[in-house]
Amino acid sequence: xxxxxxxxxxxxxxxxxxxxxxxxxxxxxALAEWLEKNTLADSVAYAxxxxxxxxxxxxxxxxxxxxxxxxxxxxxxxxxxxANYGKRIMPAGAGRTTMCPAEMSWNPALPVGIRLxxxxxxxxxxxxxxxxxxxxxxxxxxxxxQDPEAMAQTISKVGEVQRVSVQEATRLGFWLPDxxxxxxxxxxxxxxxxxQVEVPVWRHACxxxxxxxxxxxLVILDTPGLNAVGVEPDLTMALLGQAQATLFVLGADTxxxxxxxxxxxxxxxxxxxxxxxxxxxxxxxxxxxxxLKTPAEVITELEKQCQSTAQLLSIGRQSVVAVSAQKGLxxxxxxxxxxxxxxxxxxxxxxxxxxxVMQRQTIIQQNCMSGMRHLQNAAARKLEQRYQSVxxxxxxxxxxxxxxxxxxxxxxxxxxxxxxxxxxxxxxxxSLKDLCVAGAARALIPLSALAMQAHKQSVEQALQGGLLxxxxxxxxxxxxxxxxxxxxxxxxxxxxxxxxxxxxxQTINTRHGFALAIAPSPLLTQFADTLRDIRLAYLQHLTLGxxxxxxxxxxxxxxxxxxHEQVQSVVDAVRGEVERWxxxxxxxxxxxxxxxxxxxxxREASIAQANDAPKSMAERLSALDAELExxxxxxxxxxxxxxx
Ligand SMILES: Nc1nc2c(ncn2[C@@H]2O[C@H](COP(=O)(O)OP(=O)(O)O)[C@@H](O)[C@H]2O)c(=O)[nH]1
Ligand SMILES: [Mg+2]
Numbered sequence: 001x002x003x004x005x006x007x008x009x010x011x012x013x014x015x016x017x018x019x020x021x022x023x024x025x026x027x028x029x030a031l032a033e034w035l036e037k038n039t040l041a042d043s044v045a046y047a048x049x050x051x052x053x054x055x056x057x058x059x060x061x062x063x064x065x066x067x068x069x070x071x072x073x074x075x076x077x078x079x080x081x082x083a084n085y086g087k088r089i090m091p092a093g094a095g096r097t098t099m100c101p102a103e104m105s106w107n108p109a110l111p112v113g114i115r116l117x118x119x120x121x122x123x124x125x126x127x128x129x130x131x132x133x134x135x136x137x138x139x140x141x142x143x144x145x146q147d148p149e150a151m152a153q154t155i156s157k158v159g160e161v162q163r164v165s166v167q168e169a170t171r172l173g174f175w176l177p178d179x180x181x182x183x184x185x186x187x188x189x190x191x192x193x194x195x196q197v198e199v200p201v202w203r204h205a206c207x208x209x210x211x212x213x214x215x216x217x218l219v220i221l222d223t224p225g226l227n228a229v230g231v232e233p234d235l236t237m238a239l240l241g242q243a244q245a246t247l248f249v250l251g252a253d254t255x256x257x258x259x260x261x262x263x264x265x266x267x268x269x270x271x272x273x274x275x276x277x278x279x280x281x282x283x284x285x286x287x288x289x290x291x292l293k294t295p296a297e298v299i300t301e302l303e304k305q306c307q308s309t310a311q312l313l314s315i316g317r318q319s320v321v322a323v324s325a326q327k328g329l330x331x332x333x334x335x336x337x338x339x340x341x342x343x344x345x346x347x348x349x350x351x352x353x354x355x356x357v358m359q360r361q362t363i364i365q366q367n368c369m370s371g372m373r374h375l376q377n378a379a380a381r382k383l384e385q386r387y388q389s390v391x392x393x394x395x396x397x398x399x400x401x402x403x404x405x406x407x408x409x410x411x412x413x414x415x416x417x418x419x420x421x422x423x424x425x426x427x428x429x430x431s432l433k434d435l436c437v438a439g440a441a442r443a444l445i446p447l448s449a450l451a452m453q454a455h456k457q458s459v460e461q462a463l464q465g466g467l468l469x470x471x472x473x474x475x476x477x478x479x480x481x482x483x484x485x486x487x488x489x490x491x492x493x494x495x496x497x498x499x500x501x502x503x504x505x506q507t508i509n510t511r512h513g514f515a516l517a518i519a520p521s522p523l524l525t526q527f528a529d530t531l532r533d534i535r536l537a538y539l540q541h542l543t544l545g546x547x548x549x550x551x552x553x554x555x556x557x558x559x560x561x562x563x564h565e566q567v568q569s570v571v572d573a574v575r576g577e578v579e580r581w582x583x584x585x586x587x588x589x590x591x592x593x594x595x596x597x598x599x600x601x602x603r604e605a606s607i608a609q610a611n612d613a614p615k616s617m618a619e620r621l622s623a624l625d626a627e628l629e630x631x632x633x634x635x636x637x638x639x640x641x642x643x644x
Contacts, residue, residue, distance in 0.1 A: 009346075009349055009353065010080065010081075010213060010218075010349050010352060010353035010356070011212060011213060011353075012353075013350075013353035013354055013356075013357045014212075014213055014216045014218070014353065014356075014357065016357070017216075017357040017360060017361060018216055020361065021056050021059075021364065024056060024364070024368060025053065025056050025057075027372070027641070028049060028052055028053065028056075028368075028372065030641060031049075031372065031375060031376070031641050032045070032049045034637065034638075034641060035375070035379055038634055040379045040382050040383070040634075042587070042591045043587055043591070044378065044584055044587040044588060044591060045375055045378065045379075047584075047587075048371055048374065048375055048584075049375070051371065052367070052368050052371045052372065055364065055367050055368060056364065056368065059217050059360055059363065059364060060105070060217045060218075060219050061217060061218055061219065061244045061245075061356045061359060061360050062218075062219040062220075062221060062239075062242055062243045062244055062245075063218070063219070063220050063221065063243065063244070063245050063246070063247065063352065063356065064221040064223065064239070064240055064243040064245075064246045064247070065077055065220070065221065065222055065223065065246075065247045065249060066223050066240070066246055066247070066248055066249070066263065066267065066268065067223075067225070067248060067249035067250065067260070067263070068225045068257070068259050068260055068263060069095075069096050069098070069224060069225035070094070070095070070096075070225075070251075071249040071250060071251045071254075071260075071283060071284075072092070072249055072251065072283040072284060072325045072326070073098070073222055073223065073247075073249050074088075074090040074091060074092035074097060074098055074222055075088075075090075075092040075283075075325040075326055075329065076247065076249060076281065076283060076323070076325040077090050077104075077220060077222055078090050078092060078325070078329050079323075079325045079326070079328040079329035079332065079343075079345055080325075080328075080345070080348070080349060080352075081104075081211065081213060081218075081220060082211070083328075083329055083332035083333055084332075085145075085148040085151070086148060086333055087148050087149070087152060087333070088152055088329070089148065089151060089152050089155060090102070090152075090155060090158075090222060091152070091155065091156040091158065091159050096159065096161075096224065096225070097156075097158075097159045098158050098159060098222055098223070098224050099158060099159050099160065099161055099200035099201070099202065099224055100116075100119075100158055100200050100202045100203055100204055100205055100224060101204055101205070101221060101222065101223050101224065101232070101235050101239070102155075102158045102204075102205040102206075102207060102221070102222045102223075103204070103205065103206050103207065103219060103220070103221050103222075104207045104209060104211075104214060104219065104220040104221075104222070105206070105207075105208065105214050105218070105219040105220070106208060106209060106210055106211065106214035106215050107208055108210075110208050111140070111142050111208065112142060112143065112144070112145060112208055112209060112210060113140055113141050113142035113143050113154070113207075113208060114140070114141050114143070114154055114155055114157065114158075114205055114206070114207045114208070115135075115138040115139070115140045115205070115206045115207075115208070116138060116139045116140075116141075116157060116158075116201075116202040116204070116205050117131055117137060117138050117139075117202060117203045117204045117205075118137075118139065118201070118202060118203065119172055119199060119200055119201060119202060119203045120172070121137060121203055122172050122173050122203060123171055123172065125554075125557050125558060125561060126561070127234050127238075127558075127561050127562050127565055128203075128204060128232070128234035128235070128238070128239075128562075129234065129238065129562075129565055130565075131204075138206075141154050141157065142154075143155075145209060145210065155207060157201075157202065157205070158202065158205045158222075160200070160201035160202060161198045161199065161200055161201060162198070162199060162200075162201050163192070163194075163196040163197065163198055163199075164196060164197065164199055165195065165196055166191060166195060166196075166197060168199075169189070169197045169199055172199055173554060173555065173558070174188075174189065174197065174199045175188050175189070175197065176188060176555075200224075203232070204235075217360070218356070221239060221240075221243065223235065225263075234562050238562055238565070238566055240267060240268075240276075241276070241533065241534070241537060241566070243276055244276070244277070244355075244356060244359045244360075245276070245277045245278075245279065245352060245355055245356060245359075246268060246276055246277070246278045246279070247279050247281050247352070248263075248264060248268055248278060248279065248280050248281065248313075249281045249283050250280060250281065250282050250283065250309060251282075251283055251284045252282050252283065252284045252285045252287055252288055252302075252305060252322070253284050253287040255305070255308075255309075256308075256309055256312045256313070261312065261313075264313055266540070266541065267541075269313070269314070275529075275533065277355055277359075278315065278319065279319050279320070279321060279348075279351065279352070280309055280310070280313055280315060280319060280320045280321070281320075281321050281322075281323055281348065282302075282305060282306060282309055282320060282321070282322040282323070283323055283324065283325050284324060284325075284326070285302060285322045285323060285324045285343075285344060286324040286326065286327045286343075288301060288302060288305075302322050305322075306320045306322055307320075321344065321347055321348045321351060322344050323343055323344040323345050323347075323348050324342075324343045324344065324345075325343075325345070327339055327342065327343040328340060328343035328344070328345030331343055331345075332345075372642075373642070374519070376638060376641070376642045377517075378588070379638055380635070380638055381515060381517065381592075382591075382592075382595060383631055383634055383635050383638065384515060385515065385592070385595055385596065385599070386595075386599065386631055387628065387631045387632075387635075389596075389599035389600070389602075389603065390624055390627050390628050390631065391628065392603070393602070393603045393606065393624055394621065394624045394625070394628070396411050396415070396603065396607060397606070397607070397610060397617065397620060397621055397624065398621070399411045400607065400610050400617065401617050401618075401621070411607075412607075415600075415603065415604060415607065418600060419600060419604070421511075421512050421513070422512065422593075422596055422597060422600055424512065425508060425511075425512040425514065425593065425596075426593060426597075428504075428507075428508050428512070429508070429589050429590075429593050432501065432504055432505065432508070432589060433586045433589050433590070435497075435500065435501065435504070436497070436501060436582050436585050436586055436589075437582055437586060439493070439497035439500070439501075439582075440494075440497065440578050440579065440581070440582035442493060442497075443490050443493035443494045443497060443578060444490060444574075444575055444578055445490075446485075446486035446487070446489040446490050446493075447486055447487065447490055447571050447574060447575070451483075451486055452567070452568060452571060455479055455482065455483050455564075455567065456560075456564045456567075458475060458478070458479035458482075459476060459479050459480075459560060459563060459564065460557075460560045460564075461475060462475035462476040462479065463476070463556040463557075463559060463560045464553070464556060473539075476538075476539065477539075480531070480535045483531065483567070484528065484531060484532070487524055487527065487528050487531065487574070488528075490524060490574070490578075491523075491524045491528075494521040494522065494524075494578065495521060497521060498518065498520060498521040501518045501585070502518055505517070505518055514592065514596070516588075516589070516592060518585060518588075519581065519584065519585060519588075521578075521581060522574075522577045522578055522581050524574055524577075527570050527571075527573060527574050527577075530570050531567065531570055534563065534566050534567060534570070538559070538563055541559075606620065
C-alpha cells in the first residue's frame with residue numbers, strides 16, 4: 001500500500017483516527033492522574049476511567065463484502081487490504097473459491113492462523129454466536145505471515161468442499177424438501193451420478209492476522225454467494241446487521257443480474273438494513289478497457305453503467321464506485337501509480353476509510369466525551385463542596401479568635417446541629433439509595449427473563465407456520481408489538497424513578513445543605529431502534545422468496561434461535577445500561593456523604609484543637625486561606641483539563 005496518495009488510503013485514515021484515540025486516551029490519563037493527585041478520584045471515577053479506556057481500545061468496525069460468487073469479492077479484499085503481502089492472500093479465481101464466510105480480524109490472545117468450524121456443527125440447533133465461545137469445536141491451523149505463500153495456502157481451506165449423500169445434505173441444511181404438492185425445489189444443488197451433492201467442509205472461518213488495519217480494530221467479512229448466504233441465518237441476520245459498512249460487489253462484465261438483485265433485495269435492501277451504509281462496487285471495469293476506444297468513450301460507457309446500477313439498486317449514484325480489483329492489486333504489488341489510479345481503487349479506499357473512521361469517531365465521541373464530562377462535573381462538584389467547607393471553617397475559627405464567648409457558643413451549637421443534620425441526612429441517603437436500586441430493578445421487570453421466554457415462544461410459534469399465512473405473520477408482529485410495549489414501559493418507569501430521585505435530592509439539598517445532582521436515567525431509544533431493525537429485517541426475510549426454506553422445520557428453528565439471541569442481546573444491553581446508571585447513582589450518593597462527613601470531622605477536630613491551643617490560631621487561619629487558594633487553583637486546572 002505504499003504508492004497510493006497518503007491522503008486516500010484506508011491505512012492513513014485509520015492512522016489519523018488512531019492518533020486521535022491516543023490523544024484522547026492521553027487526556028483521560030492526565031485527568032485520572034490529576035484526580036488521583038488531588039484526592040478527587042473515587043470508585044465511580046476509577047470505574048468510569050476504566051470503562052472509557054476499554055472503549056477506546058476495543059472499538060471494532062466491520063466491513064462486510066457481499067456478492068454472488070465470482071464477482072471478485074476476495075480479489076477486492078486482497079487489493080484493498082492485503083496488497084502489502086505481495087500476493088493473493090484470500091483465494092480468488094474462477095469457480096467457487098470461498099465456500100464459507102471468512103472473518104478477518106486480530107486478537108492478540110490467539111495464535112496467528114485460521115480457525116475453522118466444521119460444517120457438521122449445523123446438525124445441532126445452536127447458533128454461530130454460541131459456537132464462537134466453544135474453542136474446542138474449531139479446527140486451527142497456524143501460519144507465518146512472513147511466508148505469504150504458505151499463508152495463502154492455509155487460508156485456501158475456506159474453499160474446501162466434500163461430496164455427501166442427499167440425506168446428509170438435508171441434515172446439514174443444504175438440501176430442502178420438495179413442496180407440499182410435490183413441486184421440485186430448484187434451489188437444491190444437482191446430485192451427481194452417485195446421487196451425491198457438494199457441500200462445504202467448513203461452516204465459518206476466523207482468520208487471525210496481525211495486520212496494521214486489523215490491529216486497529218477493523219474486521220473484514222468475506223462471504224460466499226447467495227446460496228451459502230441464504231442457508232446461514234446467523235450470517236445474514238446477525239453478522240451483516242453488525243457491519244458498519246457493506247460493499248456489494250457487481251461485475252462490469254455481467255452487469256446487474258437477477259441473482260445479484262435477489263441477493264441485494266433479500267439481504268441488503270430491506271427496511272432493517274437502511275442504517276447500514278451500503279456501497280455498490282462495480283468491479284472488473286478493466287473488461288471495458290478497450291484500446292480501440294478513446295479514453296473518453298470508455299469513461300462515458302462506465303458512467304452509464306454506474307448510473308444504471310444505481311437506478312436498479314435504488315441507491316444514489318454517489319454510492320456506486322467503479323473499480324478493477326485485479327488491476328488495483330497488480331498495481332499495488334508492482335508499484336504502478338498510473339495503473340492504480342486507473343483501477344479506481346483509491347476512490348473506494350478514500351470513501352470507505354473516511355466512512356469507517358467517521359463511524360468510529362461518532363461512537364467514541366458519544367461515549368467517551370460524555371464520560372469525560374461526567375468525570376469533570378463530579379470533580380467540580382466535589383471541589384465546590386470542599387471550598388464551602390473550608391470557607392465555613394475559616395468563619396468558625398475567626399469567631400473563635402474573636403474570643404467572644406457568646407459567639408463561640410453559637411458556633412459550637414451550629415457545629416452540633418450540623419453533625420446531627422449530617423446524621424439525619426445519612427438516613428435519607430440510605431433510603432434514596434434503596435429507592436434507586438429497587439426502582440431500577442422494577443423498571444427492568446417488563447424485560448425480565450420470563451417476558452423474554454414468552455417472546456421467544458410466541459415468535460417460534462409464528463415461525464413454525466412458515467409465516468406465509470396471514471395469521472402467522474400477525475403472530476410475529478404481535479409478539480414484537482408486545483416487546484416494544486415492554487420497552488416503553490421500562491422507559492416510563494425509569495423516567496418516573498428519575499423524577500422521584502430528583503425530587504428527593506432537592507429536599508436533601510435544601511434541608512441538609514448538599515449540592516447533589518442525579519444523572520439522567522438512560523434513554524432506551526437506541527435499543528428500541530435496534531429492536532425495530534431486527535423485527536423488520538426478519539420480516540423482510542420471511543416475506544420474500546424464501547418459501548422453500550420455510551418448509552423446513554430445521555430452518556425455522558435455526559432462524560428462531562438466531563432471532564432470539566439477537567433480541568436477547570439488545571435486552572441484555574438495556575439491563576447493563578440501567579444497572580450501570582443505578583450503580584453510579586448509588587456510588588455518587590455514598591461518596592458525597594463520605595466527603596461531607598470527612599470535612600465536618602476535620603472542622604470539629606480543628607476547633608477542638610483551637611480551644612486547647614488558641615495561640616496557633618493565626619497560623620491555622622493562614623493555612624486555611626492557603627487551602628482555599630489551592631482549591632481555587634484546582635478549579636482552574638480542572639477547567640483547563642476539560643478543554644480540548
Ligand atoms: N478482469 C477482472 N477479473 C477479476 C477482477 N476481480 C476479480 N476477477 C476475477 O474474477 C474471478 C472471481 O474472483 P473472486 O475474487 O474469487 O470472486 P468471489 O467469488 O466474489 O470471491 C477470479 O478469476 C478473479 O481473478 C477484476 O477486477 N478484473
Ligand atoms: Mg471469494
